[in-house]
Amino acid sequence: MSLSVFEAVGVGLALPYVVLAFSPGARRFLPKPGAWMNTFKQVLAFPVYGTAVWLAFVLSAEAAAIGITVALTGPRADRFRRLAL
Numbered sequence: 001m002s003l004s005v006f007e008a009v010g011v012g013l014a015l016p017y018v019v020l021a022f023s024p025g026a027r028r029f030l031p032k033p034g035a036w037m038n039t040f041k042q043v044l045a046f047p048v049y050g051t052a053v054w055l056a057f058v059l060s061a062e063a064a065a066i067g068i069t070v071a072l073t074g075p076r077a078d079r080f081r082r083l084a085l
Contacts (some may be wrong), residue, residue: 020026059067 056068056071059071
């Protein structure tokens with residue numbers, strides 16, 4: 001059952017590339033590059049920021065303050081955890 005879910009996701013992600021590869025005429029439906037791409041990228045950055053904040057919140061609930069410290073400062077913060085214990 002779970003393998004079929006991953007197969008469906010894979011087919012769904014690959015399908016646009018397969019369509020473009022086998023029918024080059026479909027390229028006319030793609031949007032033209034331009035300044036709108038930078039604006040779109042900046043707009044989509046906010047959901048990514050929100051996701052990062054939410055994941056930090058979940059990590060803090062699961063691993064306490066040391067989890068956030070290690071996540072934000074990297075493995076070097078693990079040295080401080082050993083000192084605190």
